[in-house]
Amino acid sequence: MTQTDQLYKVIKDYAGLDGDLQLIPINKGEIVFVIKKEIEYYTIEKNSQIGKVPMEYLRPYNGEYSTTSSWHNLLFEIPTYEDFDVVKMLSGGNMGKTELVQLKLTGKQYVRKRVYFGKKDKQKADQEVSIMQKLSSRYTVRLIWSYIDRSELVMITDYCELGDLKKVIKDLQLISEGERLNRVWDLFAQIIKAVDFMHSLGIIHRDIKPANIFIMEDGTARLGDFGLAKDISVEGFVAVAGTLNYQAAEVWTMKRMTLSSDVFAVGVCIYELITGENPFAAQQFLY
Known part of the structure; x- marks a missing residue:
């Protein structure tokens, strides 16, 4: 951690994180005062408010990068x-x-x-x-x-150190039903918050499944693999893609996917977490 006393410019909007008062929102174009720098985060002062923001949202106000040390370059430039x-x-x-x-x-x-x-x-x-x-x-x-x-x-x-949700599904079947349900509720809350955040931006994932939900070292879940994600904020639907046995029947009758398709997929994942089995037998990928 390094102390600093410099002005930085916000290069893109950052909304902060709900429930985490340490991470504060900033808007593109604002000039903020950086108090100290850490790996991945800066502590800033903005309008008498002190908090942290991810390093990728700020650049030195004068637009110049120091070359005095590799540590400084790492904090302000993209690594090679x-x-x-x-x-x-x-x-x-x-x-x-x-x-x-x-x-x-x-x-x-x-x-x-x-x-x-x-x-x-x-x-x-x-x-x-x-x-x-x-x-x-x-x-x-x-x-x-x-x-x-x-x-x-x-x-x-x-890097999600504990892998994906597939291993969690197996491990959960080895503990008592009460413990398993408590853990599933905890995971469900995190997964559905990720989906809700995506959907608030009009983005559909299209391939929610255990292999695309990852577990960090502290046991928290993160939704990933956005290769099939699409912005449908205008049309409201998109062509069918993803994994067949995580899709609702109406996806095929309507020949399209909506935000509700993601919610159905989450439900299938929760069923698997509880029972250890997928409710559908099909094994087919669509592109």
């Missing part, structure tokens, strides 16, 4: 490809390579997705970046950085 060590390869690399990486300077681990230019999935990746930039919250997997490196689009996101 060489700033990370690869820990291991991860699954889920349909749009390129997905890796668990470690930031050399801090030792913190992240997930890095690399998408090669020239592939048809480049457009999907661009869309996912745009969606994730809008959806930063305590209930979603956050996009920390995105940038172009050589011939690749690189996305650096949160």
Whole structure:
């Protein structure tokens, strides 16, 4: 943690987090006073209010970056490809390579997705970046950085240490019913808050399932994998996509998906958490 006494400009809106008074909202174009800097966050003073904001929302007011130390550069600039060590390869690399990486300077681990230019999935990746930039919250997997490196689009996101909800489903079947229901209620509250936040922005996920709900080291749940997400704030519906056995029958009779389709998918996930089984037998993916 480093003390500082500098002015910074807000480069994009940040709404803060409901229930967390430490994280305060800021608006693009505002000039704020940074009191101290930490990994990923700045403590700022704005209109006599003191609180924290994620580092990606601020830039030095004069627009100049210091080159006096790699620590300072890391805080204010996007890290380069060489700033990370690869820990291991991860699954889920349909749009390129997905890796668990470690930031050399801090030792913190992240997930890095690399998408090669020239592939048809480049457009999907661009869309996912745009969606994730809008959806930063305590209930979603956050996009920390995105940038172009050589011939690749690189996305650096949160690393969810305990994997996805599939393992949780198995583990829950080993405890008493009372304990299991209490844990399911806790997870349901977090998942539905993530969905409610998405829907408040007019965004539909289209592929909510245990494999796309991730668990942090502290046991909290985060919704992730926004590759099929779409903004439907204007039309109100979108073409069918996702995983068949998490979709309601009306999705197929109407040949379209709405925000309610996500809610149905959450219900299927909750059923699985309680019983250990999916209520539908179909196993088919749609693109």
